[in-house]
Amino acid sequence: MSDRVYNFSAGPSMLPLEVLERAGKEITNYQGSGMSVMEMSHRSKVFQKIFDDTKANFIKLFHVPENYKVLFLQGGASSQFSMVPLNLIGKTGKADYAVTGNFSNIACKEAKKYGEINLAASSADKNHTYIPAQADLKLDPQASYFYYCANNTIYGTEWQYIPDTGDVPIVCDMSSDFLSRVVDVSRYGIIFGGAQKNLAPAGLTIAIVREDLAGNELPYTPLMMNYKTMIDKDSMYNTPPCWCIYMLGLVLEWLESKGGVEGMEQIKHAKAKLLYDVLDESKLFTCAAEVGSRSDMNVTFRSASQELDAKFVAEATAAGFVNLKGHRNVGGMRASIYNAMPTEGVEKLADFIRAFDRAN
Amino acid sequence: MSDRVYNFSAGPSMLPLEVLERAGKEITNYQGSGMSVMEMSHRSKVFQKIFDDTKANFIKLFHVPENYKVLFLQGGASSQFSMVPLNLIGKTGKADYAVTGNFSNIACKEAKKYGEINLAASSADKNHTYIPAQADLKLDPQASYFYYCANNTIYGTEWQYIPDTGDVPIVCDMSSDFLSRVVDVSRYGIIFGGAQKNLAPAGLTIAIVREDLAGNELPYTPLMMNYKTMIDKDSMYNTPPCWCIYMLGLVLEWLESKGGVEGMEQIKHAKAKLLYDVLDESKLFTCAAEVGSRSDMNVTFRSASQELDAKFVAEATAAGFVNLKGHRNVGGMRASIYNAMPTEGVEKLADFIRAFDRAN
Numbered sequence: 073m074s075d076r077v078y079n080f081s082a083g084p085s086m087l088p089l090e091v092l093e094r095a096g097k098e099i100t101n102y103q104g105s106g107m108s109v110m111e112m113s114h115r116s117k118v119f120q121k122i123f124d125d126t127k128a129n130f131i132k133l134f135h136v137p138e139n140y141k142v143l144f145l146q147g148g149a150s151s152q153f154s155m156v157p158l159n160l161i162g163k164t165g166k167a168d169y170a171v172t173g174n175f176s177n178i179a180c181k182e183a184k185k186y187g188e189i190n191l192a193a194s195s196a197d198k199n200h201t202y203i204p205a206q207a208d209l210k211l212d213p214q215a216s217y218f219y220y221c222a223n224n225t226i227y228g229t230e231w232q233y234i235p236d237t238g239d240v241p242i243v244c245d246m247s248s249d250f251l252s253r254v255v256d257v258s259r260y261g262i263i264f265g266g267a268q269k270n271l272a273p274a275g276l277t278i279a280i281v282r283e284d285l286a287g288n289e290l291p292y293t294p295l296m297m298n299y300k301t302m303i304d305k306d307s308m309y310n311t312p313p314c315w316c317i318y319m320l321g322l323v324l325e326w327l328e329s330k331g332g333v334e335g336m337e338q339i340k341h342a343k344a345k346l347l348y349d350v351l352d353e354s355k356l357f358t359c360a361a362e363v364g365s366r367s368d369m370n371v372t373f374r375s376a377s378q379e380l381d382a383k384f385v386a387e388a389t390a391a392g393f394v395n396l397k398g399h400r401n402v403g404g405m406r407a408s409i410y411n412a413m414p415t416e417g418v419e420k421l422a423d424f425i426r427a428f429d430r431a432n
Numbered sequence: 433m434s435d436r437v438y439n440f441s442a443g444p445s446m447l448p449l450e451v452l453e454r455a456g457k458e459i460t461n462y463q464g465s466g467m468s469v470m471e472m473s474h475r476s477k478v479f480q481k482i483f484d485d486t487k488a489n490f491i492k493l494f495h496v497p498e499n500y501k502v503l504f505l506q507g508g509a510s511s512q513f514s515m516v517p518l519n520l521i522g523k524t525g526k527a528d529y530a531v532t533g534n535f536s537n538i539a540c541k542e543a544k545k546y547g548e549i550n551l552a553a554s555s556a557d558k559n560h561t562y563i564p565a566q567a568d569l570k571l572d573p574q575a576s577y578f579y580y581c582a583n584n585t586i587y588g589t590e591w592q593y594i595p596d597t598g599d600v601p602i603v604c605d606m607s608s609d610f611l612s613r614v615v616d617v618s619r620y621g622i623i624f625g626g627a628q629k630n631l632a633p634a635g636l637t638i639a640i641v642r643e644d645l646a647g648n649e650l651p652y653t654p655l656m657m658n659y660k661t662m663i664d665k666d667s668m669y670n671t672p673p674c675w676c677i678y679m680l681g682l683v684l685e686w687l688e689s690k691g692g693v694e695g696m697e698q699i700k701h702a703k704a705k706l707l708y709d710v711l712d713e714s715k716l717f718t719c720a721a722e723v724g725s726r727s728d729m730n731v732t733f734r735s736a737s738q739e740l741d742a743k744f745v746a747e748a749t750a751a752g753f754v755n756l757k758g759h760r761n762v763g764g765m766r767a768s769i770y771n772a773m774p775t776e777g778v779e780k781l782a783d784f785i786r787a788f789d790r791a792n
Contacts, residue, residue, distance in 0.1 A: 075461055076467065084674060113755055146508070146511075147656050148670040151655075151656045178655075185651065275635040296511045310510040313673065314633065
């Protein structure tokens with residue numbers, strides 16, 4: 073790593089060093105094409121191959137069934153907050169939302185523009201420190217879909233189960249734990265996520281859409297927010313974010329070399345356990361999230377004093393562990409340990425926490 | 433250039449080699465930050481500086497007045513086709529569109545979802561080989577705005593004047609001639625463009641919005657398609673396309689070193705003249721666009737036979753002049769010579785055309 077830092081940013085965040093090095097090596101001339109990937113026509117054969125290979129590898133690694141389409145979009149998860157109701161809510165005019173953090177809350181508010189929204193669950197009563205249990209979900213069988221966010225980046229909680237919603241399709245925002253664990257895609261209607269945490273640079277949004285759900289958009293759905301159009305044009309109605317797609321391709325190759333999503337799932341469990349164990353044993357720190365709801369991606373913790381938190385963050389930064397300050401909604405610290413954060417980085421942070429705990 | 437080609441792609445297209453080389457040099461560690469720009473939190477000081485400097489330089493180079501806001505968005509010009517009416521048409525429910533090519537035609541169709549559209553002009557009668565004159569514009573004084581596309585990439589035509597629309601604000605798609613010529617921004621309500629032709633890699637859309645026009649969105653306007661929201665959040669409601677913004681910053685530094693937009697305007701005139709002169713003198717080739725409407729960005733031309741066109745494209749490709757095949761709507765050839773295409777590349781292509789003309 074030499075002059076590089078351990079970057080615990082909540083996103084955008086670390087990319088594998090070997091991926092960055094390879095991108096740097098071919099940045100002026102991609103594989104003898106005489107041009108950068110950033111200069112290629114998206115309609116050219118050489119870019120089409122990058123696109124096709126990346127999509128095929130994503131489908132393979134994430135085990136996407138045949139009746140789903142993988143879309144490479146723009147606008148971030150926040151655009152999906154509108155795109156989902158614009159395309160799905162027309163069926164019954166109603167939808168269920170589980171609000172377990174900041175982003176599901178925004179998604180829920182946005183959906184109210186387009187239909188009648190039932191708050192199926194909320195963890196706001198305890199500042200989103202937990203994930204509601206299946207038994208506590210108030211489901212409407214008339215809902216066009218049920219919506220939740222799999223991992224709450226800010227609060228450090230993560231759904232440990234897939235809700236049972238009967239025949240109601242599930243829509244899930246996986247922005248912050250995408251491809252960190254094996255997922256039974258067939259249990260979902262739509263899965264989407266911004267790429268900038270686990271998968272690629274900011275500017276790419278991936279949506280996995282069960283094909284039969286597309287084609288029911290509301291009449292005022294913008295051209296670029298129509299799943300059917302994007303399916304029909306294989307994500308190339310207009311110029312896609314080519315560089316981000318290329319970078320995703322490189323990240324997926326790296327991920328495959330590490331054992332695929334199955335390999336990531338084992339590594340991420342082990343990485344998170346390193347931190348939670350040292351935090352549970354510490355005298356200074358407590359974790360923000362309840363035990364059964366803890367995220368393997370974002371570890372939120374704090375001491376009893378804001379001054380001590382600030383001292384921790386400052387000393388950690390000086391030691392090369394950066395972006396550990398927690399979100400203002402939660403305070404304290406947050407260590408985001410996505411796929412590209414090496415185990416070594418987490419081990420060193422665990423050692424640092426242990427030493428800080430002893431010294432203070 | 434050594435192993436690089438002259439890339440005449442209509443977009444994405446060439447970027448300055450020195451920009452790519454610099455990006456490559458700092459791809460694993462940006463200026464001692466210990467991380468790539470692709471890995472930076474968009475809320476970090478180091479990225480905020482990149483963002484602020486890039487925006488300030490854009491404002492300076494393009495002479496953007498103080499009552500305009502520059503937005504860095506996603507989704508391409510095609511998203512603006514919806515965003516414009518969603519934010520502006522509410523005023524009177526009506527808008528004027530001039531259709532002079534493929535993209536203004538799509539924009540016009542899209543706007544019909546949101547209001548009553550008056551076709552103020554169309555060049556479809558002659559397959560978009562010309563730009564209508566001011567006297568031929570059928571303007572509706574009740575229009576919320578007048579819309580046109582400054583340069584028609586496919587047809588190789590370019591507006592040589594800014595329409596006079598009285599008090600009706602002008603909205604202009606400048607995707608394919610952005611920052612190639614000096615523009616009196618104060619004549620416009622909104623100027624927008626995808627970055628992937630003249631400015632940066634695909635995935636960034638720039639919008640220049642006269643501030644008083646924002647805040648009148650239709651009630652079902654998606655969160656991310658609200659100019660007011662994006663103005664209030666300085667384009668960072670959510671994670672922006674950070675890498676593309678960084679690349680834009682590098683391109684703008686390069687542009688400044690070449691004399692800014694004023695410098696580009698002189699170079700681009702000279703470059704286009706090189707090609708139009710040799711084509712006008714040739715025995716084989718004719719230009720697709722009428723003389724007074726010719727684009728300085730996309731030079732469209734053809735011979736009398738499709739076989740000869742194909743031979744030209746094949747021989748040019750073999751000689752290192754790539755992506756010269758014309759769009760299927762026009763046929764023949766198209767040389768796109770955006771800002772980053774060096775004069776040398778155009779000179780060599782002119783020589784090649786002259787030699788081909790003699791030999792065939």
